[in-house]
Amino acid sequence: MWSFILRRLLYNVPVYLGILLLVMGLLRVRNPVYAYLGKNADEKQIAQLEESFGLNDPFIVQYGRFLWKGLRLDFGESWKYQGTTVREKLLASIPPSMSITVPALILTSVISITVGLMSSFYRGRWIDRLLVIAAVLGMSISFLVYIIFGQFFGAFLPKQMGLEWWPLEIGGSFDLWFSMSSFSVFGLRVPYPDINAMTWVKFCLLPVLISVIVSMGYDTRFYRAVMVEECNRDYIITARAKGATKRKIMFVHMLKNAMIPIITRIMTTLPFLITGSILLEMYFNIPGMGRTLITAITDMDYPMIQGFTAVIALLYILSIILTDVLYALVDPRVRLS
Amino acid sequence: MIQRAASNAEPILTVRNLTTRFRTDLGLVTAVDDVSFDVAAGETLGIVGESGCGKTVTSKSIMRLLPEQVTRIDPKSRILFKGVNLATADEAAMRSIRGDKIAMIFQEPMTSLNPVFRVGWQIDEALKYHTTLNRAQRRARTIEMLRLVEIPNPERRVDEYPHQLSGGMRQRVMIAIALCCEPDILIADEPTTALDVTIQAQILNLMEGLKRKLNTAIVLITHNLGVVAQVCDRVIVMYAGRIIETGSVHDIFHRPQHPYTQALLESIPKRGRREHGKRLPTIPGIVPSLHDLPSHCRFADRCRYKQDKCIAAEPDLIETGDGRAYRCFYPLNQAPAAPTVGAR
C-alpha cells in the first residue's frame, strides 16, 4: 500500500512541475513589469523593477527560485495589497471557502446517497419514479436561478416583510462570522477560523442550502444509476440464491461495490472544497479562494495568480492521488495488481 | 403428463403445470408453459434444449429468483417441496430454503461471485444464514468445503478475492457455497458452458463425486447433450417453453422419439471424428419468438418430418409408461409394442 502511494506521488511530480512551468511561462509572455507599472513607466523604473523581480536572471533560475520559495509557500508580496504576502491572502481565503463547501458536500453526499439507495431499493415503484422526476426537474434549472430565487425568497423577502427574527442574510462582513486565530509550527503561522455559529447560520446557511439543492439532482441520479447497475449484476442473484435478505443484499453486497464509483465521485469534487464555488462566492460576497483568484486575475496581480494557481494545481493532483488510494482500499482488484 | 422418477426413490421436488409469464413492452409472454416433472432424491436430472427454450426460467421459477415486477407464475402452478408450494410461498419461507435446501450455481463463474468480498466470506455468509455454527466452526467448515471442491491450498485461498482465482476455481467456489449447507437439490444452470473443455470435465467429475458423497439431487441445465451423457440419469428436453420429450439417458440417446431430440443428438461434437473445416450439423431455423408462438406444433417449422397434421394442431405430451414421454404426432424409434396413449 505504501509503495503504491509513493509510486503515485512520484509519477505526479513531473506533472506538477510541468504545470508550474506552464503558468510561469504564460505569465512572462509579456514583461510582468508593465502589468505592475502600467504604460507610462520610464526606462529607469523598468530597469530597477526588472532587477528587483529577478527578471534578468535566466528563466530556469527564476523557475528554480519560484520552486524553492514555493516549498515554504513563499510567493512574495501581493502587488495590489502592498505589504500583504500572497501566503497570508491564501491562508485567509481557504476558511471562508471551506465554511461553505465542506458542509455542502457532506449534506449533499449524505442526502443523495440515501435518496439513491431508497430509489434503487424501491426501483420501479411510485416512490422511485417520484424521486427520479424530482431529480430531473432539479437539475434542469440553472445555478443562477437558484441563487437569485434563493436570495430573494431566502433573505430579501423575509426582511422586507419585517420578520425580525429571520436569520439569513446575503453577504456580510467576513470578520463578523469568523475571526482568525493562529498557532505556529516551525515558524510558519497557521491560521484557523474561530467560527461563530450564529453568524455562520446568518451568512453561510443560505449558500450552503443552494449549493446542496443544485448538486442534489445530478448526484441523486448518478448514485441511483450506479446502484441500479450494481443490482443487475450476477453476484446479486448469487446472494439471493444463498438466502440473503433484500436488506443484506442492498446494504452489504450492492453498497460495497457501489462505493467504488461513489468514492471516486466525491473525491473528484474535493479540490472544489478548498477552491470554493466561484459563482456562490461572487454572489454572496464570500472572500474565499475562488473569488480572491478571480479578483487577482482582473487586477493583474501576478504573484497572487502564480501562488494561487500553484496551490490549486497541487490540491487537484493530491485529490487524484487520494482517489486512487481510496479506490485501492475498497476495490481489491486494484489493490493487488 | 406426470413423470415418475426412474429410480424408486420418492420424488423430493414435484413440479406441476409450471407456467411462467413475463410482462414485456410487447405484451405478456409465456416463457415456461405447463411444465411438469419430478426430481428424485439423489438423482441427476438433465434439462436440455437450445438457448432460449426456458431452462433458466424454469430453474429460477423454482428458486423464485425472477424479477418480481415483471414475472407472473401462474396460480395453478405447483412446485411442491417438503409439503410447501414454492410457487406461492412467501419471501421469508423462500429465503430459508434458498441456499439451505435448494442451492443454485450459474453459468458465469467470472461474475457470479461478489468481487469485493473474500471467497471465504462468501461461503461463510451462507453458513451464517442457515446454520447455528459459531465463527470458528464456520471458518473450519469453509476451509473444509474448499478442500472438498478440490481447491489446492484452501487455508490460503480462503482469504483471497475472486479475481485471484481462475474461472474453474471460481466455479468450484460457487459449488462450495452451494453445497456448504448440504442441500437436497443443487440446480446447476449451464455450470460448465463458460469454461474450457478440460476444466468442464473436471467440474462435472467433481459434481458427480460430491453428489454421491452428499446424496444431493442435481438438476443439470445445459444445451450440451454431451454433458448430459456424462452425468445424468434422466433427461428432460425442452423446446420453446414446453417439455417435448423425457426419458432415461439411455433411451434419449439410443431411441430419441422427438425429431428435435434427434436433431440435438446429431449436433453433439464427436471426439476424433471432427474433420477440419467441416462444421457440425446445426438445426436449421431458430426457436420461435415467444411473442409469436404458433398454435400448432412449436417445432414443426424446423422439422424434417413435418406433415399436414403438424401445422394443424399441437400434440399433447404422451406418456408411454416406462418413464418416457414425447410431444409429437409421428414419434421416431417406436418400441415394437404399440405405445399406450396417455392422459390428456
Ligand SMILES: Nc1ncnc2c1ncn2[C@@H]1O[C@H](COP(=O)(O)OP(=O)(O)O)[C@@H](O)[C@H]1O
Ligand atoms: N425477465 C424477462 N422478461 C422477458 N422475457 C424473459 C425474461 N427472462 C427470460 N425471458 C425470455 O424467456 C425465454 C426463456 O429464457 P431462458 O430460460 O433464459 O432460456 P434458456 O433455455 O436459454 O435458459 C427467452 O425467450 C427469454 O427471452
Ligand SMILES: [Mg+2]
Ligand atoms: Mg439459460
